[in-house]
Amino acid sequence: MQSKPVIFFLLFIAFGKTLHAQPDRWQQRVEYQMEIDFDAKKHQFTGTQTLKYYNNSPDALNRVFYHLYFNAFQPGSNMDVRSQNQPDPDPRVRDRISKLKPEEMGWHKVTSLTMNGKPCKYEVNETILEVDLPEAIQPNSTATLVMEFQSQVPIQIRRSGRNSRDGIDYSMSQWYPKMCEYDDQGWHSDPYVAREFYGVWGDFDVNISIDKKYILGASGILQNGGNIGYGYEPKGTAVRWGKEDKLTWHWRAENVHDFAWTADPDYKHITLERKDGLTLHFLYQDKEETRKTWEAAPKQMDKVFDFVNKNFGQYPYKSYAFLEGGDGGMEYPMATLVAGKAGIGTFIHESLHAWYYGLLGTNESLYAWMDEGFTEYATSEVENFLKKEGLMGGTPDENPHLDANASMIQFNKSGREEPLSIHADHFTNNASYSVGAYVKGHVILTQLQYIMGKPVFDKAMLRYFDTWKFRHPNANDFIRIMEKESGLELDWFKEYFVFTTKTIDYGIKTVEKASRKETKVVLERIGLTPMPLDITVTYRDSKKRIYHLPLDLMRGAKKGTEFTGDKFTVLPDWRWTHPTYEFTLDEKFRRIEKVEIDVSQRLLDWDRGNNVWKKDGNGEDEDEDEKED
Ligand SMILES: [Zn+2]
Known part of the structure; x- marks a missing residue:
């Protein structure tokens, strides 16, 4: 009889703990509906994209921009020339784009585009589609853009493409015309040179009709898995048959900023249903040399999600997929593409991007370190935890971040360090970009931990997640959370670490x-x-x-x-x-x-x-x- 006040009190504590006001900053919203008809013989597809665009900005928009990522895979593209002029090019790219034959290239061709039924004027500027709207989209209003397009999937050069080194048929990331983000810093229509991404928050509803021999994995949740019989939970309606020899896979991903998928006829698909309602999917080719890693992964990743939910914030979606594909490891909302031979470290790193990228959707071009560096920090924490649990080889360390500190100092001594404030595409070489993003971003957190003390820092990381999930936090937003939780002024720290290469001694x-x-x-x-x-x-x-x-x-x-x-x-x-x-x-x-x-x-x-x-x-x-x- 006395339980009521107790329950109220407990509820108050439970909710009070994580209540942090969400920031009062506008952000755009999109709702994609896509019908994709895939021709696997030609490696081409046609698409109809209906995009509802919510202009939540205070500005009337006369123009919009789309990413056309596949156009990067053509000789003479920005990505090609940039790669050939880097002192240390990515070995996966090098001069490979310059040698592509017409049937190996990637392309998107926009065949029509309307806004609210009226035709738009548009121009393809390589990887960016520049659109003049028939009338401005007014502040706080919506518009419906309907695009018809045709695309060819390039042979895999970087991240996406067909016929990966491991023999995965289709790694479909950065694969559709994608609205560029417009925020309080304006448009972000960066040409694609193989670096970073930024997208508009919204929902994706995607129908993919493809030869029935394929098994698909994707961001989001399969809506019509009932009759597919590959282990997806029998939720939606029966599979809709498109053309005779094709199956249509219907996916939905809500409150995300990108959508990726993969397809291969030889995928093995295993799932792990977690107690919290999340299903982990693993789609891979069952091969002798990689079987051990993929079979061990579900148990390990289950523990990882437990640990990360507790320490870095609760994963909110009902699905996460590990998809064999791509050319190493690459993150997408609710999914990752990892190479068959990837180790558990790659599985961990990429899945942690579900937090630092997937949910905390920073503009990676401007703040790559908040994406890669924070992921690296969390990866070290998670790996140390798995070692303690005996679920991963190696001895746990008292401080798993010392190597990051050492690498950062070593790189700085090489004289090649550049300030983190440089736009990701514009670093002088690949090394200064990647050490900046991965290592300096990591040590920024170790230094904050040192300044604030670990217990306060840990709480601040959770508060950062709670405050900025489903948003676009920037460097300032992050440091303000650190300040609020610690009660310390930290602007000087951000200025030194982000804008300079000055050092501590x-x-x-x-x-x-x-x-x-x-x-x-x-x-x-x-x-x-x-x-x-x-x-x-x-x-x-x-x-x-x-x-x-x-x-x-x-x-x-x-x-x-x-x-x-x-x-x-x-x-x-x-x-x-x-x-x-x-x-x-x-x-x-x-x-x-x-x-x-x-x-x-x-x-x-x-x-x-x-x-x-x-x-x-x-x-x-x-x-x-x-x-x-
Ligand atoms: Zn990463």
Whole structure:
């Protein structure tokens, strides 16, 4: 009888925990309905795309733009020329596009386009379709764009295409005319040069008619699986027969920003139904050399989803598919394309993109590091967890992120690092782009963890997810969440890490007797990037004391050290303009054995050689009052 208030109280706690106001920022919306008729003999298809476009912006739009990604796979394209002029081209692309024969190329041909029944003027500018609308789409109104198109699937060069190295017939990603995103930074109609993606949030309803020998996997949920009999849950209606020799696969994906699919006649399809209602799908060619990985994957990925749901936010869809296809590993909403020989690490990385890309839909061209780097960070956490559980080979580490720090410093020392603020397509070479996106993005999180303390950082990552899921967070949005959760000012951190290649290097200058009972420590800042510091002092009796030295720019300090849970003493701020910092230990000099900056090695410190001061000599005791304690 007394249970009611208890229940209310518990409900309040349960919901109160994750309630973070969603941002008040407009974003566009799309609803795609596509009818695809696939001719597998010619590797071509025709499509009718009905797109309902919601202009939620305050602007009247006279023009719209579509991506026509397949047009990149033609000799002389932006992707071709860019690849041939890179000092370190992707071996998958190199000069391969320049050698494509007409029947091997990719293309989209738009045969008609109307808006609300009226014809549009349009021009194909390689991978971008530029459309002049018959009348402007007014703010807060919708328009229906109907497009007829024909496409040819290229042989696989990069990500999508036919006949992958592993022998998957069709890897259909970036495969349809896709509306470019318009946001408060304007249009994002970037020509496709093999890098990053950005899409409009919305729903996809896709009918694919294809030779009945094929088994399909896709983003979204199959609506008419009942009669297909490949293990899909018997939900929708019976399979609709298109032409005699074809099956029509009807898919729906809701609240996503892209749609990908694959097809192969030799797919084996296994599923795992999770307790939370999510079905994991695995479609792969059952081959001797890759069987072990694919058979082990369901159990491992089930654990991964448990871990990630708890630590990075709840996956909200009812389906996720691991599809053998593509040329390595590539993420799409509710699905990933992975090569047959991909290891479990690739499965984990790509599925984590369901969070950092799939649900937190950053503009990857502008913030590739928030997509790849955050995914890398989470991958390290997940792999460490699986190692602890014995579900993955290798020994777990106390800190699984140390390698990322080391690689970042090494790359910076090579002199090739470029600022993260560069648009992903415009980095000078592939290495500076990929280290920037994957590694620096990763270490940005390790450094925030260092600044805020791990428990606070972990909560902030969940809050970031809750606040920005189904949206387009940018760098500022992310750092604001970190600020709100930690109570610290962090704009300086974002400015240094995103806009510069400046580095961190702190050292211990001197440790000396200050008075009979006191010791003076002088630290120096050698690198230009300022950071707070953890300092550990070891005494002669092996006791340790930890000091935390906040940076004035933070206007506060973290609450505790991350890994050890040790208590620390907070010292006065280090003002960022000051190259040195002095503090006094309330201890006799002879009792100090060692002073060390960042024992845990989490700080992205360029030169660790100057981080430790150790008492030299063999315990010469010139102090006369040794017996005092
Ligand atoms: Zn990735």
